[in-house]
Amino acid sequence: MNTKELCEKANEIRKDIIKMLEEAKSGHSAGSLGMADVFTALYFGDVVKYDAKKPDCEERDMVILSNAHICPVWYAVLAHAGYFPKEELMTLRKLGSKLQGHPYRQSVPGIETSGGSLGQGLSIACGMAYSFQNFDKKDNWVWCLTSDGEANEGQIWEAAMFAGKNRLFNLTQIMDRNNIQIDGYTEDVMPLEPLKEKYESFGWHVIDVDGHNIEEIIGACHKSKTIFEKPTLIIAHTIPGKGVEFMEWRYCWHGKVPNSKEAQEALKCLRSLGGKIKSESE
């Protein structure tokens, strides 16, 4: 896909997220919308090596979503990538659905680990990366998505130390730096800055990107694959709720979903690309 197609795909993903969350009546809007560009870049920008028809193939990269509450965006991307039918997206959080509120490994092809309790995914990613590098001698990559609020958890730093010590170069962490968490802005709740310097002091290579510039994201991912001797952290600076004007920047949308009226507004906003397409916004 070229850049224009990738942007369109990300927009499709955002529309699906709104529809899913409205139907489910609960879930996490801000982070899901915010990370739509990163996920689109990963799965449709020739970054992650995968085969949706053969989800267990040996050559596949591992994708770990540690801040698993934003799974709506991942589910949407997996469906668009062909792992399961798009119609199933509307079953999110319903009893008996394969799309649990927080991912359950056994129910969704393409999902390597269950998640939802913050701070655990990076360690799991380290275990996988360590195995590929030291035991299996495979060149499969491990992509681990985390959130910034999640870095309050001590375990994240345990994993960071481990990755640095063991020079897990086949591990790329992508942090959703949207500056929000449940109780407010990250720098008010528990300041993380200077974040880049912290990770660098742990032996990591760090790249800052605009989390909504798909080309930049893809570039950073490919760059991370050329960094030997160190794991890489890509700090993706995002706007929580990106794409839906009335949600953008507001931390209250972290764990809130749009009601029918709000969902209509949100979809109108997405269809008209934020009011740029006049005929849609009338």
Added chain:
Amino acid sequence: MNLVKNLYQKDKLEQKPTRDGYGEALVELGKQNENIIVLGADLTGSTRCDWFQKEFPDRFIEVGIAEQNLACIAAGLALVGKIPFASTYSVFCPGRNWDQIRISIAYNKANVKLTGAHAGVSVGPDGATHQGLEDIAITRCLPNMTVIAPCDYLETKKATIAAGNMKGPVYLRFAREATPMFTTEETSFEIGKAQVFREGKDVSIIACGPTVHEALLSADELEREGISVEVVNNATVKPMDEKTIIESAKKTGAVVTAEDHQVMGGMGSAVCEVLAKNYPVPVEMIGVQDRFGESGQQEELMKEFHLDKESIKEAVKKVVGRK
């Protein structure tokens, strides 16, 4: 039963720490299967992982004093096909990393083997912070988790090998100090099977861990007082061999459970659950009675916390009176 000849002569029996059985079994497993990986959290010598580390240095991973990371790195390894054994003290694992075990291991059904060394008050002088008394309670309540408390050095060896060969999350607990070796190579061990180590008619003592030998000693002495005591080795706390437990209760009509663990939530509680649902009989529970441990020597702590042979005898007499 194929138990040792001098079963009831404690001073004639060889004493070996159960954790030695673990350490040796790891080396054996390592030789059989190249997917066996061992992880340590800065307690490598004490958990007897150093023997594996020496044989297979490339398959040993040091994570430092970071038990949450320990559990999840093990999960990551298991999810890509390895068979990790993660070892530290029971107070730290499952104590410190219970959420990680719950989600990354149990919920994922990840093939991780967790070991909690230094379980029980018998840990000794280190005191309460290091005496793991709640580990069985917080692991057996997790779906998909197998929980084993082997009774001596040899059984620990067999249990470790069995754990390495089965699919799914396992938690193994062992003690710190040397305890009597009273089973033999011929004594059978199967995950999920309790064994009647001694037959009796009046009371069943259902025990796990090194406490099993204390139960046997008390049974031997009670025989001379006219009470016929059956002793069951209930090594697999989960999945429990309900059939054997119920059969024994039906036979004797009274039960004493015995473990070096809180009475709340441990193996004894699990036995009570099974009996209450299937065949209620009077039960007395030997275990730590809702208090923390403290510093002391193994023998004196067993007495202080009423986990020794004398306390077990008292409990037997009490439960007989309740029949």
